[in-house]
Amino acid sequence: MASSSSSSSSSIVGMLVGLGVVLAHIHGCLGVDYKGALTKSLLYYEAQRSGKLPRNQRVQWRGDSGLHDGKDAGIDLVGGYYDAGDNVKFGFPMAFTLTMLSWSVVEYKAQLGAKHELQNALTAIKWGTDYLLKAHTEPNVMYCEVGDGDSDHSCWMRPEDMTTPRTSFRIDSQHPGSDLAGESAAALAAASVAFKSSNPAYSNTLLRHAKQLFDFARNNQGLYQNSVPVAGKFYSSSGFQDELLWASAWLYHATGDQTYLNYLGGSGNTGGTRTMFSWDDKFAGVQILAAKLVLDGKVQASGLWSDFKSQGEQFLCSCLQKGNNNVKKSPGGLLHFGDWNNLQYVTTATFLATVYSDYLAAKHASIQCVGGVVQPSDLIAFAKSQVDYILGSNRNRMSYMVGFGSKYPTQVHHRGASIVSINTNPNPVSCQDGFNLWFYKNAPNPNVLTGAVVGGPDANDGYSDQRSNYNMAEPAIANTAPLVGVLAKLA
Numbered sequence: 121m122a123s124s125s126s127s128s129s130s131s132i133v134g135m136l137v138g139l140g141v142v143l144a145h146i147h148g149c150l151g152v153d154y155k156g157a158l159t160k161s162l163l164y165y166e167a168q169r170s171g172k173l174p175r176n177q178r179v180q181w182r183g184d185s186g187l188h189d190g191k192d193a194g195i196d197l198v199g200g201y202y203d204a205g206d207n208v209k210f211g212f213p214m215a216f217t218l219t220m221l222s223w224s225v226v227e228y229k230a231q232l233g234a235k236h237e238l239q240n241a242l243t244a245i246k247w248g249t250d251y252l253l254k255a256h257t258e259p260n261v262m263y264c265e266v267g268d269g270d271s272d273h274s275c276w277m278r279p280e281d282m283t284t285p286r287t288s289f290r291i292d293s294q295h296p297g298s299d300l301a302g303e304s305a306a307a308l309a310a311a312s313v314a315f316k317s318s319n320p321a322y323s324n325t326l327l328r329h330a331k332q333l334f335d336f337a338r339n340n341q342g343l344y345q346n347s348v349p350v351a352g353k354f355y356s357s358s359g360f361q362d363e364l365l366w367a368s369a370w371l372y373h374a375t376g377d378q379t380y381l382n383y384l385g386g387s388g389n390t391g392g393t394r395t396m397f398s399w400d401d402k403f404a405g406v407q408i409l410a411a412k413l414v415l416d417g418k419v420q421a422s423g424l425w426s427d428f429k430s431q432g433e434q435f436l437c438s439c440l441q442k443g444n445n446n447v448k449k450s451p452g453g454l455l456h457f458g459d460w461n462n463l464q465y466v467t468t469a470t471f472l473a474t475v476y477s478d479y480l481a482a483k484h485a486s487i488q489c490v491g492g493v494v495q496p497s498d499l500i501a502f503a504k505s506q507v508d509y510i511l512g513s514n515r516n517r518m519s520y521m522v523g524f525g526s527k528y529p530t531q532v533h534h535r536g537a538s539i540v541s542i543n544t545n546p547n548p549v550s551c552q553d554g555f556n557l558w559f560y561k562n563a564p565n566p567n568v569l570t571g572a573v574v575g576g577p578d579a580n581d582g583y584s585d586q587r588s589n590y591n592m593a594e595p596a597i598a599n600t601a602p603l604v605g606v607l608a609k610l611a
Contacts, residue, residue, distance in 0.1 A: 158607035164571030165244040171199035181541035181567040185279035200251030204596035205534035208267035215303040216399040222310035224605030231608040265289040276554030297344025301337035302363030309370035366402040393434040397468040407432025442491030452581040463576035471602035523570035530564035531587040533594035537569040573599040
């Protein structure tokens with residue numbers, strides 16, 4: 121029998137161990153400031169604004185720009201977002217960005233409201249959807265790009281100073297683009313759901329344009345880069361069937377009109393198990409939306425609907441390393457889809473895992489993967505692991521969200537951020553002076569592009585903080601959008 125002294129000392133040790141566990145748990149809970157990251161993620165979109173900036177603009181180093189966009193075509197195309205580190209407005213990834221921001225609001229409106237970020241999220245969406253409405257000048261006409269990638273990329277200029285051509289490019293009945301029109305329809309339909317309660321008149325306008333764009337996309341089929349080759353140099357579409365299904369799914373969500381459900385269910389094309397979800401490939405998103413319809417009992421859990429659900433779940437299985445063809449992971453645990461702007465695919469996969477965890481939890485359901493059962497809690501744990509890595513829980517102890525944490529990329533590949541603010545020094549910076557004086561300068565950017573998610577580290581967790589390394593150091597508007605919903609859920 122143990123003595124009383126040894127018994128008491130062991131109980132003290134036990135208490136200390138227990139206290140350590142509690143403290144570790146508290147530290148874990150307090151370790152990542154998801155609310156702060158959420159705030160910054162929405163702030164980023166203010167830095168990407170094109171057009172006349174509003175009085176309540178929070179990113180003060182930016183100024184008005186692109187004030188004559190559309191003039192060459194005799195229309196007003198002022199506004200919208202610059203795509204990445206350049207000054208081009210690419211309609212295809214911009215529309216996907218808006219769809220993902222809207223989906224974040226649709227799913228996590230209450231959480232965004234509780235964190236006082238709902239209005240900022242809606243403002244970020246509206247800045248983009250206002251532009252899409254302008255760009256949709258007729259039922260079968262959609263402007264898809266302003267600026268030229270080649271001429272823009274040959275200069276390093278602030279958007280406020282730029283002297284590069286601001287050519288407007290469009291699709292129409294004779295020059296179709298079902299992918300672009302379909303994605304734009306999805307964006308406006310999703311946004312109409314996001315604005316339904318707070319701004320019903322605007323929601324109705326968005327929905328009217330979404331319906332027209334879907335009809336345009338469906339009745340005039342073709343790849344948009346065949347009509348606008350300059351866009352294809354930078355954002356080439358691999359097909360348009362996914363966008364047509366994506367648009368029909370969102371239009372059904374927005375309207376409840378059986379016509380759109382019939383289109384989705386009658387396509388005969390579920391996409392198969394995908395290897396990524398992105399601005400180009402929407403099939404995994406379609407599958408998860410269709411899976412919710414199955415879970416909610418709105419469609420039969422058989423045939424094509426069962427295929428949609430199974431294939432969407434198999435994509436998530438592969439992300440959680442429990443599938444037939446698992447996504448590669450870095451030694452530090454980050455999903456690795458490819459070497460160029462890998463984080464854009466990580467954020468989209470993380471978003472799908474997060475929303476699907478909610479869909480499953482609501483029905484007390486789980487996923488049967490080849491490698492075992494995946495519960496809703498497993499999906500959230502996976503999502504959290506990826507977000508935590510992005511926000512600094514990695515071997516470099518670096519946050520890949522700019523401006524978050526104590527260490528983050530300082531030489532972000534971004535024209536406006538890397539050149540002195542026009543509000544600090546209004547002297548114009550010419551096309552080549554931008555390269556000579558700023559791009560090649562081995563120093564931190566003068567302006568912090570808060571909330572931007574850069575391309576991220578390589579397959580071995582390595583990151584080179586150099587402005588010239590656009591594979592790793594360039595952020596894009598499509599990178600951050602999916603994180604908005606995930607961060608709202610985690611905050």
